[in-house]
Amino acid sequence: MSNFWSYVIRRAWQSLTILLGVSIVVFGLMHLSGDPIRLLAPIDTTAEELEAIRKLHGLDRPLPVQYWNFLSGVLRGDFGKSLRSGENALHLALERVPATARLALTALAFSLIVALPFGVLAAVKRNTWIDRTVMGAALIGQSMPVFWLGILLILVFAVNLGVLPATGTRAGWRSLILPGITLGMFNMARTARLLRSELLEVLQAEYIMTARAKGMSARVVLWRHAFRNAVIPLVTLIGLDLGALLAGSVITETIFAWPGIGRLSVNAIYGRDYPVVQAAVLVVASIYVIINFLVDLSYAFLNPRVNLS
Amino acid sequence: MKVRAGDRGMIPFAAVIVIMIGLAAFAPNVAPYTPDHQELAKRFLPPLTPGHSLGTDHLGRDILTRLVFGTRISLSVGTIAVLISVLIGTVLGVLSGYYGGMFDDIVNWFVNVQLAFPFILLAISVIAVLGPSLVNMIIVLAIGGWPAYVRVVRSKVFVLKEVEYVEAVKAIGAGDARIMLRHIFPNVAAPLIVLTSFEFAKMVIAEAALSFLGLGPGGLDYSSWGLMLAEGKNYLAVAWWVATIPGLAIMTAVLSINIVGDWLRDRLDPKLQT
Numbered sequence: 132m133s134n135f136w137s138y139v140i141r142r143a144w145q146s147l148t149i150l151l152g153v154s155i156v157v158f159g160l161m162h163l164s165g166d167p168i169r170l171l172a173p174i175d176t177t178a179e180e181l182e183a184i185r186k187l188h189g190l191d192r193p194l195p196v197q198y199w200n201f202l203s204g205v206l207r208g209d210f211g212k213s214l215r216s217g218e219n220a221l222h223l224a225l226e227r228v229p230a231t232a233r234l235a236l237t238a239l240a241f242s243l244i245v246a247l248p249f250g251v252l253a254a255v256k257r258n259t260w261i262d263r264t265v266m267g268a269a270l271i272g273q274s275m276p277v278f279w280l281g282i283l284l285i286l287v288f289a290v291n292l293g294v295l296p297a298t299g300t301r302a303g304w305r306s307l308i309l310p311g312i313t314l315g316m317f318n319m320a321r322t323a324r325l326l327r328s329e330l331l332e333v334l335q336a337e338y339i340m341t342a343r344a345k346g347m348s349a350r351v352v353l354w355r356h357a358f359r360n361a362v363i364p365l366v367t368l369i370g371l372d373l374g375a376l377l378a379g380s381v382i383t384e385t386i387f388a389w390p391g392i393g394r395l396s397v398n399a400i401y402g403r404d405y406p407v408v409q410a411a412v413l414v415v416a417s418i419y420v421i422i423n424f425l426v427d428l429s430y431a432f433l434n435p436r437v438n439l440s
Numbered sequence: 441m442k443v444r445a446g447d448r449g450m451i452p453f454a455a456v457i458v459i460m461i462g463l464a465a466f467a468p469n470v471a472p473y474t475p476d477h478q479e480l481a482k483r484f485l486p487p488l489t490p491g492h493s494l495g496t497d498h499l500g501r502d503i504l505t506r507l508v509f510g511t512r513i514s515l516s517v518g519t520i521a522v523l524i525s526v527l528i529g530t531v532l533g534v535l536s537g538y539y540g541g542m543f544d545d546i547v548n549w550f551v552n553v554q555l556a557f558p559f560i561l562l563a564i565s566v567i568a569v570l571g572p573s574l575v576n577m578i579i580v581l582a583i584g585g586w587p588a589y590v591r592v593v594r595s596k597v598f599v600l601k602e603v604e605y606v607e608a609v610k611a612i613g614a615g616d617a618r619i620m621l622r623h624i625f626p627n628v629a630a631p632l633i634v635l636t637s638f639e640f641a642k643m644v645i646a647e648a649a650l651s652f653l654g655l656g657p658g659g660l661d662y663s664s665w666g667l668m669l670a671e672g673k674n675y676l677a678v679a680w681w682v683a684t685i686p687g688l689a690i691m692t693a694v695l696s697i698n699i700v701g702d703w704l705r706d707r708l709d710p711k712l713q714t
Contacts, residue, residue, distance in 0.1 A: 145552070152553030160565045270702075274695035276645045278652050279669060279687030286676050286684070378558040382649060393558075397653075400564045408565070416556045 138431055146424045153416040154205060154409075158198050161405045188214070205413065211406035213399075220406035224392060224414045230300070231391030234383070235376040237307045238315030239369070246319045250326030255353065257331060265323065272320030281313040281386040298388035310387040314380055318372050322365065329361035336360075370426035374419045450703040453696040460693060464511040471505040476661035484679040497668070497682045498675055499660075506663035507689055513651075513664040514693060517574065518643040521581035526636055528582070529589025534620050534628070536590070537597025544594070551587040559584045560649065567655045574657050577650055581643055592635050593628050600624050630708040637701035641694045648690050665690050 176184075185191045188211070189200055204210060210220040253265040288309060289297035295309055296302040333339065334357050342352045381393035388394070392411050399407035463470055472491075479500040487495040487503075494503040536544040554562075563580045570576040600606060606623055614623075648666030650656060656664050665686040672683025 148549060149552045149556050152549060153556050156553065156557060156562075160562075160569060163569045270698060271691070271695060274641070274691050274698050276648055276687065276690050276694070278649060278666075279683075279690060282669065282673050282676065282683050282687065286680055290677050379560075381558060381560040382653070385653070393561075396561050397564060400561070400568050403568070412557065412561055415558055415561075419558075420556050 135431065139428060142424055142427055146420045149420055150413070150417060154202060154413060155198070157409050157412050158201055161403075161408055162194060162197070201409070205409075210410040210413075213407050214404050215402060215407075220410040221414075223407055224395065224410040227390060227392040227395045227411075228414065228418075230389060231377060231380055231384070231393060233307065234310055234314060234380055234389060234391055235373060237311035238313075238318065238376050238380075239373055240315075241311050242315040242319035242322055242372075243369070246322035246326060250323040251330065251353075251358065253323070253327045254330035254334070257327075262327075266327065269320040269323045272316050273324070275316060277313055277317070277382050278386060280316055281309070281383060284309045284313060285386075300390060310383050310389055313386070314376060314383040318376065322368070322372075325368070326361060326365060329364060330357055333357045333361045367426055367430050370422055370429070374422035374426075377422075378415050378419050447703065450699060453699040456692060456696040457700060460511045460515060460696075463508050464515045467509050467512055471502075471508040473502040473505040474661070475501065475506050475509040475663040476659075477501060477505070478660070484675070484682070486679070487681050487685070494685055495679070495681050497671065498679075503668070503682065503685055506668055507665070507686060509663040510665040510668065510686065510689065511693075513574075513656075513662075514644050514647060514690075517578055517581065517647045518640055521578045521585060521643050521647075522636060522640050524578070524582035525585030525639070526589055526632070529586040530593050530625075530628070530632065532586070533590040533593025534597055534625060537594040538601055538616070538620055538624065540598075547590060547594075551590050554583075554587045559646075560653075563646075563650055564653065564655065567650070572655050572657055577647065577656060580650070581646055584646065585639055585643065588635060588639060589632070592631055596628050596631060597624055600627055634701065634705045634708055637697060637704055641697040641701065644694055644697065645690065 182191070189197060192200075208221060210224075212218060213220050213223060216223075249265050249269075253262045256262050285297045288295040296306050297309070300306045334353075339352060339356055342356050343349075380389075380391060381397060383389065384391045384394040385397055392415060396408055396411035396415070398404075399411060468474075479496075482492070482496050482500040483498055485492050485496040485500075487493065489495060492502050492504070494507065496502055497506070532547050536547040563584065566580050566583070567576055570579070601624065606619060609619055609623055648664065648669070651664035651666030652670045654667075654670065656662060656667055658667075668686035669683050669690075672679070672681075672686065675682055
């Protein structure tokens with residue numbers, strides 16, 4: 132068990148250094164992109180006034196000093212105020228997390244609800260037309276760019292049929308359907324393909340032959356023995372997928388005008404609102420890193436054979 | 441390589457890729473117009489109109505022409521970005537797998553930082569700094585692509601450097617550079633080719649995504665499939681084909697590359713999961 136805890140500490144330390152790296156990249160990028168004050172201030176602002184605004188935001192000091200101030204602020208949970216609205220940047224970012232989380236969870240749920248039955252079906256009916264159709268559809272789903280899928284769904288369900296809202300969140304859970312499918316499609320296709328290949332591999336294992344030889348019904352062999360073992364690698368993937376979905380919802384949020392953290396960061400980058408970009412990206416990266424950390428730990432905890440070094 | 445029964449299904453998709461390369465190479469000869477040729481009187485002509493077989497867009501530009509020229513952007517941006525990231529990723533992956541230790545830790549740290557930073561946000565910020573252009577788009581895509589190669593190559597080299605024949609050439613006195621180049625790299629080539637094919641498909645999508653978000657160079661004659669889609673989405677209610685056709689092109693290209701990639705994997709490296 133002490134082995135496990137030293138692994139936990141090592142992994143936690145690694146996660147922290149990764150976030151430190153992300154903070155350096157975020158800080159560096161935003162400060163290479165030119166002078167935000169000039170863009171924000173009215174055209175007739177005098178040079179002295181510009182200087183005063185710079186001082187106010189600490190933008191007149193050398194870069195390492197600015198980074199140090201930034202980092203010590205971050206550690207206290209203080210990312211500064213939005214250069215546009217004056218609101219607390221971290222607060223702005225955090226209040227968008229629930230909307231993105233709702234979208235990511237919907238996408239994950241959608242992808243699993245479709246992928247699990249069809250993955251099993253394809254494996255059981257392997258090399259029949261059913262298998263080929265399901266896997267063909269999965270390949271198409273995996274090759275479909277999210278932005279095109281989103282537009283197609285809007286075209287069909289919002290513009291032509293008028294049954295679902297195209298953008299925003301006003302229609303409650305019905306607003307989640309189109310963006311959820313859009314975001315979840317790639318994941319769905321990949322999970323179905325992975326589940327099929329895992330199942331096919333497991334079905335060839337010796338203990339499956341033994342179970343069959345003992346005269347167990349095909350159904351019992353499939354669900355009690357094969358499915359359980361094929362799903363273990365998928366459980367790890369699901370955790371990682373959730374992290375990727377949270378971080379990858381930027382384009383989906385942009386298309387559907389979804390008020391999540393991805394759209395917030397895109398708008399902040401276009402508006403050169405440094406504090407908000409920094410807060411939003413670090414929040415997304417932290418969620419991603421923490422989820423990966425927890426997935427690794429649960430994997431090490433559940434599977435004693437995992438090499439902890 | 442012997443042609444097997446399962447291979448035939450791959451042929452039409454390989455043909456799509458060959459046709460795309462041909463269209464890109466001979467775009468000015470094949471396309472009926474130039475990509476910036478506009479006739480405002482002929483806006484939003486539907487597909488199958490004589491003279492404009494795939495219709496026209498909101499400026500009266502021929503969609504077929506822009507589609508043909510779009511293969512140039514997709515293929516060239518994708519190819520160059522993939523080559524750069526393969527080069528960086530392979531060199532770093534071989535070195536860090538072979539030497540391990542501190543160097544490996546540092547490379548690994550860069551990989552992890554990169555993967556924790558959402559790619560689209562990184563791309564938008566870098567282009568916000570450098571300004572939108574084709575070269576900058578390639579730079580951004582290459583930055584986004586290299587970690588995948590490091591991961592695959594590094595884990596492969598970890599195993600390979602312990603293999604007996606590597607120990608043997610080392611015992612005869614071969615230098616590190618020679619071992620890496622002559623004895624380790626050739627054994628990494630197969631998974632590398634497979635990974636590259638899937639990464640190329642991702643690059644085609646990523647280029648379209650960046651152009652879709654308005655991060656390409658822009659201009660009337662810039663005809664990227666992603667930009668065509670973005671322009672078309674504003675006219676969904678009046679002209680569905682303007683956005684639908686370029687999307688179909690992206691999907692066909694990516695699907696074909698993925699299927700050929702699957703085939704390559706089955707052939708070269710069946711154990712690789714993608």
